[in-house]
Amino acid sequence: MNALLAVPLVVPLLGAAITLLMRRTPRSQQVTATISLAAVVVDAALLLWHTWDGAVVVSQAGGWAAPLGITLVADPMAALLVLVSSVVLLVVLLYAIGQDIGGLSRAMPQVFHPIYLVLTAGVCLSFIAGDLFNLFVGFEIMLTASYALITQAPTRARVRASMIYTVVSLTSSILFLTGIALVYALTGTVNMADIAGKLGAAPPELRMVLALMFFVVFGIKAAIVPMHFWLPDSYPVALTRISAIFAALLTKVAVYAIIRTQTLLFVRDDVTSVLLWVAIATMIVGILGALVQDDVNRVMAFALVSHIGFMIFGLGLNTVAGLAGVIIYLVHHIVVQATLFLVNGLMRQYVGHTSLRAIRGLTTVSPALAVFFFLPALSLAGLPPMSGFIAKTALFQAAVTAEGGWLVGLGLAVGVLTSLLTLIAIFRIWTRAYWGTPLPDMVEARERLRSGPNTSGLRIMTAMTGVMVATGVAVAVAAGPLAQVSFTAAVDLLDGGAYVEAVLGRGSG
Amino acid sequence: MGVRGTGPPEGWEAPKERWLSTVVRPAFGPRSLLLEVAARLLIPAILMLSVFLLVSGHDRPGGGFAGGLVASMAYVLRYIAGGRHELAAGLPMRPNGLLALGLLLACATAGLPLLFGKPVLDTAKLELVLPVFGEVKLLSALVFEVGVFLVVVGLVLSVVAALGARMEAEEAEARQEQEIDQARRERRRLRAEKEGHE
Numbered sequence: 001m002n003a004l005l006a007v008p009l010v011v012p013l014l015g016a017a018i019t020l021l022m023r024r025t026p027r028s029q030q031v032t033a034t035i036s037l038a039a040v041v042v043d044a045a046l047l048l049w050h051t052w053d054g055a056v057v058v059s060q061a062g063g064w065a066a067p068l069g070i071t072l073v074a075d076p077m078a079a080l081l082v083l084v085s086s087v088v089l090l091v092v093l094l095y096a097i098g099q100d101i102g103g104l105s106r107a108m109p110q111v112f113h114p115i116y117l118v119l120t121a122g123v124c125l126s127f128i129a130g131d132l133f134n135l136f137v138g139f140e141i142m143l144t145a146s147y148a149l150i151t152q153a154p155t156r157a158r159v160r161a162s163m164i165y166t167v168v169s170l171t172s173s174i175l176f177l178t179g180i181a182l183v184y185a186l187t188g189t190v191n192m193a194d195i196a197g198k199l200g201a202a203p204p205e206l207r208m209v210l211a212l213m214f215f216v217v218f219g220i221k222a223a224i225v226p227m228h229f230w231l232p233d234s235y236p237v238a239l240t241r242i243s244a245i246f247a248a249l250l251t252k253v254a255v256y257a258i259i260r261t262q263t264l265l266f267v268r269d270d271v272t273s274v275l276l277w278v279a280i281a282t283m284i285v286g287i288l289g290a291l292v293q294d295d296v297n298r299v300m301a302f303a304l305v306s307h308i309g310f311m312i313f314g315l316g317l318n319t320v321a322g323l324a325g326v327i328i329y330l331v332h333h334i335v336v337q338a339t340l341f342l343v344n345g346l347m348r349q350y351v352g353h354t355s356l357r358a359i360r361g362l363t364t365v366s367p368a369l370a371v372f373f374f375l376p377a378l379s380l381a382g383l384p385p386m387s388g389f390i391a392k393t394a395l396f397q398a399a400v401t402a403e404g405g406w407l408v409g410l411g412l413a414v415g416v417l418t419s420l421l422t423l424i425a426i427f428r429i430w431t432r433a434y435w436g437t438p439l440p441d442m443v444e445a446r447e448r449l450r451s452g453p454n455t456s457g458l459r460i461m462t463a464m465t466g467v468m469v470a471t472g473v474a475v476a477v478a479a480g481p482l483a484q485v486s487f488t489a490a491v492d493l494l495d496g497g498a499y500v501e502a503v504l505g506r507g508s509g
Numbered sequence: 510m511g512v513r514g515t516g517p518p519e520g521w522e523a524p525k526e527r528w529l530s531t532v533v534r535p536a537f538g539p540r541s542l543l544l545e546v547a548a549r550l551l552i553p554a555i556l557m558l559s560v561f562l563l564v565s566g567h568d569r570p571g572g573g574f575a576g577g578l579v580a581s582m583a584y585v586l587r588y589i590a591g592g593r594h595e596l597a598a599g600l601p602m603r604p605n606g607l608l609a610l611g612l613l614l615a616c617a618t619a620g621l622p623l624l625f626g627k628p629v630l631d632t633a634k635l636e637l638v639l640p641v642f643g644e645v646k647l648l649s650a651l652v653f654e655v656g657v658f659l660v661v662v663g664l665v666l667s668v669v670a671a672l673g674a675r676m677e678a679e680e681a682e683a684r685q686e687q688e689i690d691q692a693r694r695e696r697r698r699l700r701a702e703k704e705g706h707e
Contacts, residue, residue: 006629010620017616020609062630070630114609 004050005059005072007043008082008124011036016117023110030097033113037090037120044083051079054488056502058130066504067194071130075499076489077327078127081256084331085127087471088248088338089120095342095464096241102457104349106153107239119145119245126253130503131191132180135257139176139221143169146250149242150234157237165234172220179213183265186210193503196264196496211266212274218261221254224312225282228305232289235304236297236354240345243297247304248338252330255311259326262315263493275316276407282309283418290425296344296354296433299425300337303380306418307333313411314395321398323490328482329391332379335475336388339376339468343369346465347433349458350449351442356429361438365446370434372465376472377430381423387475392419394483529591541590548590555583563658564651573654577661584666593677596669604666611659618653 015036019029050057051074061070074082093116099105122142129135147169150162184190186206187198199207216227223231231251235243262271286306293299311333314326346369347362348354363370379386392415399412449458475482492498529545559580566572588596600607622631635647 002626002628003623006620006623010616010623010629013612014616014620017609017612020605020612023605059628061628062632063628072629 002059004043004047005057005074005128006061008040008086008128009072009121011039011043012117012121012124016114016121019110019113019117026100026109029109029113030100033093033117034090034097036117037086037093040086040120040124041083041090044079044086047074048076048079048083048485050074051076052485052488054492054498056492056498058502066130067189067191070134071191071193071503072128073130073193073499073503074128075492076485077256077259077493080327080331080485080489081252081334082124082127084334085123085249085252086120088334088468089116089123089245091464091467091471092241092244092248092338092342094467095244095345095461098457098460098464099241099345100457101460102452102454104457104461105239105241107241108152112149112152112241115145115148116245119149123249123253127256130193132183132195133190135192135260136173136176136180139253139257140173142250142253143173146246150238150246152239152242155237161234161237164230168220168230172217175213175220176217179210179217182210182213191503192260192264193500196500197504199265207266208271211262211271214261214265215258215271215274218254218258219278222251222258222308222312223305224278224308225285225305228282228286228308231305232293232298232301236295236301240341240348244338244341244345247301247341248334251304251308252334255308255326255330258312259315259323259493263323264496264499272316272318272404273407275312276404276411279309279313279316280411280414282306282312283414284309287418287421287425291421291428294356296347296356296429297341299429300340300344303422303425304337306422307380309418310392310395310415313415314398316411317398317402317404317408319398319402320487320490320494321401322395323493324483324486325391325394325398327486327489328394328479331482331486332387332391332472332475335468335472336376336379339372339465339472340380342461342465342468343373343376346372346461349461350446352445356432358439359433359442360436361442362434365438365442368462368466372462372469373434374430375469377426379472379476381426382419383423385476387472387479390476390479390483394486529587529595544590548586552583552587555586556580559583559658563654566654567646567648567650573657574661576654577658578665580658581662581665584662585669588669588673593670593673596666600666604663604670606663607659608663608667611656611661611663613656615653615656615660618649618656621649 015032018032022028022032047057054076057074057079059072060066061072064070096105096107096109096112096116100107100109119142122138122140122145125138126135126142127138129138147162147166150165151158180190183195183199186202187195189195189198199210220227220230235246237243238246262275283306286302286304286309290299290302290306293302307329311326311329314322314329316322317325344354346366347359350362350365350369351359353359362373375386379388382388382392396412396415399408399415402408449455452458529549559576561576562571562579563573563576564571566576584596584599587599602610619630623629630650630653632648632650634649637645637647639645
């Protein structure tokens, strides 16, 4: 148990140290980074296996018992998210390695590998942290690494984007720390299981202020409307490997934190209607933004904002079915979002840019690319039989059965509308970039790329994008077990008893 | 002694002693004797204090983080007094290397207990009676703290190297270019004058 929970932190950091020492030998850096992430994937799979039936795995670092020491906790939701995240991190790493082997990127691999591994450790710590302060530490590790990553291969646009990104993230971090201080002042503890028991005695108004404060903190990071403005301005300009990971994971970590804090710490009924309103606004504003963009990456960034709304909507339903839907949605969305950004990266490789104005006939240029785009894009819009369909069905079903009055009905209607608008946004990309006869310079660029001195890099990149697409399909195929574990996790979340007992009760794990 | 343009004012008797280990090329403005002497006197004391903080940190204020910050201040002081060459001369290895070594040490000691089935970050204790110090308690957590110490020093110095030292290097380059430009203009002026005479 102890080792299972420590590996996702210790191994990537160890890998970061080793890759930092081996900066002169790129090949050994690549091997070390791959082995570290593969170890995390295996570990996460074991963790999920242990928590499959709803068990909560706990490790008290240094043997210091719960409310005082550092507690690492994995419930089914955390284990599932660590697994999906590490798989995506591994595939994107291999994609990046392929790009470096082919000499197709201007990133500095000797800097990229250590920071990427540090980011992995931060993401994993955020998922398994048992107290608010370590959640903060996990966020900070992740964010500090992301500040460095977003300016890789700096251009004017990237430096500008990183300024916005850093300032917004720091603002949310300051609010986060303030919130933790307030919670500590109120309850005398930062351990989440402990807080859950002690917040009940606090005045309800105060509790609500704290709940909203944490919602704003994580809402900024999750890019929910009206705190979404920074995301479409910063993610799309980063390198492909980096925007893929940011879009897939960073916002989802924040959504995870919202779910954890709103279900475990705060009385949910207070903020339910706020959650629903915010969810509705996020869905519609995001997708309307996506419809008017001319850059493929920016379309995807706005679609990302819009689909965060679905997750908040599920949380706002405040039922087991709703939460289970959110967890399925998280898994689906992490995979699909990473895939689409990787596809856009391949497109940039072929065409040299991602603007819809000067791309035509990609289907002829690279049929594989067209397939790789089409499948996850349909999944994003929620067409059967893709994973997006399963996730949306789970959410809509939960909404139909929930008792929430007209607001839930409105949310449901907006959700369906958003799915349709997503489809339109996707067909806009499809008709403009993929159909038609290719521009002459695109064919030339393809020939140049394919007859280049080193095509193995391009082959690895294409293969890894294919692996991501296959993972998305696998999520749909494994919908049965996924739904099962999501329901177990949702029951655990809404009940909270097992979590609290596991952390505080049979202490030293 | 100093680089042209940064030396002491004319007529001022420049100090002959070398207070710092490299040829003095201050980062900011002209050389300051006071700062050099102060840095030389203070740095050993600051480093001693940082080690004290590191060791005493187990159950009193201090620890690897605080100690590392104090130690890196010693190097920052050295940098301010002597410039980037002085900073480089005072370090056993590049800041990145320190960072990696510290991270390696910290992760290894954090992860080692896992091999014995203990939770991560678990500590082993060793109590000794040494002749001069008396009773000494050695904790394996100290190794972890040393790792943190190195990470902090490495990180602060990386920042100094990236922001201060690189800017300084660029500035020196720009100054050199300016001088070359000036020389070229001078030559052109002389040539023009010469042609004018003819």
